[in-house]
Amino acid sequence: TQLLEQSPQFLSIQEGENLTVYCNSSSVFSSLQWYRQEPGEGPVLLVTVVTGGEVKKLKRLTFQFGDARKDSSLHITAAQPGDTGLYLCASNAGGTSYGKLTFGQGTILTVHP
Amino acid sequence: ETGVTQSPTHLIKTRGQQVTLRCSSQSGHNTVSWYQQALGQGPQFIFQYYREEENGRGNFPPRFSGLQFPNYSSELNVNALELDDSALYLCASSFNVGGGLGYTFGSGTRLTVV
Numbered sequence A: 001t002q003l004l005e006q007s008p009q010f011l012s013i014q015e016g017e018n019l020t021v022y023c024n025s026s027s028v029f030s031s032l033q034w035y036r037q038e039p040g041e042g043p044v045l046l047v048t049v050v051t052g053g054e055v056k057k058l059k060r061l062t063f064q065f066g067d068a069r070k071d072s073s074l075h076i077t078a079a080q081p082g083d084t085g086l087y088l089c090a091s092n093a094g095g096t097s098y099g100k101l102t103f104g105q106g107t108i109l110t111v112h113p
Numbered sequence B: 001e002t003g004v005t006q007s008p009t010h011l012i013k014t015r016g017q018q019v020t021l022r023c024s025s026q027s028g029h030n031t032v033s034w035y036q037q038a039l040g041q042g043p044q045f046i047f048q049y050y051r052e053e054e055n056g057r058g059n060f061p062p063r064f065s066g067l068q069f070p071n072y073s074s075e076l077n078v079n080a081l082e083l084d085d086s087a088l089y090l091c092a093s094s095f096n097v098g099g100g101l102g103y104t105f106g107s108g109t110r111l112t113v114v
Helices: none
Strands: A005-007 A010-014 A019-024 A032-037 A044-049 A055-058 A061-065 A071-076 A085-094 A097-103 A107-112 B005-007 B010-013 B019-024 B031-037 B044-050 B053-057 B064-068 B074-078 B087-094 B109-113
Touching (some): A005 A085, A010 A019, A019 A107, A032 A071, A044 A055, A044 A061, A097 B031, A097 B044, B010 B019, B019 B109, B031 B074, B044 B064, B074 B087
Parallel strands (some): A010 A107, B010 B109
Antiparallel strands (some): A005 A019, A019 A071, A032 A085, A055 A061, A061 A071, A085 A107, B005 B019, B019 B074, B031 B044, B031 B087, B044 B053, B064 B074, B087 B109
8 A cells, every 4th residue: 555655744834935845655656646625625636747757837836746756745935825724645546446546644734924 | 517516514423323425526527436534634545436336445344335326426325333433524526537637526524423
């Protein structure tokens, strides 16, 4: 079973600061997805990365996929209070569990005005 | 297009009871997955349904069961509720089994077992 480790678990920063969240696994990811979840809501897909070394940008968010496809990072530039939420990385298990998403434990981000 | 709709939004049940949670998939999606999310944790995969058949199951006991209907809506049934079943139950749909383009999640049903 593929395990995803996210770090840090908690992040509390001031508006305007930059931050990076990491997602690591001992196994190779077939693909990796990043989600953001707000209280009382379900996770919302931010991005899917597939190719090793891939970099995707979504406004102030930059997602990187490691060359070996065993790690990924999410970098937020000039964080805003609206970025507050639970950030989750997730990967398909592959094989006979093709449809199963395995999630990391999440990073709780709080951005203070 | 409509998103994923779950009902009810909140539910309180007594230990030992049975519960049914419902999910309407996003238009065009034929695959539905159910997840359990404990407070402060990432979601845990319960099972997935494709073409009305179970297509993969996580580490959950048989008292967790499901159904998918021809219109791709789905139900999650939990028998003999235990206190540890208290969690947010999420339904996610995708337009293929692998969900390679991502899953669309509903807002969840918050189940409290007392």
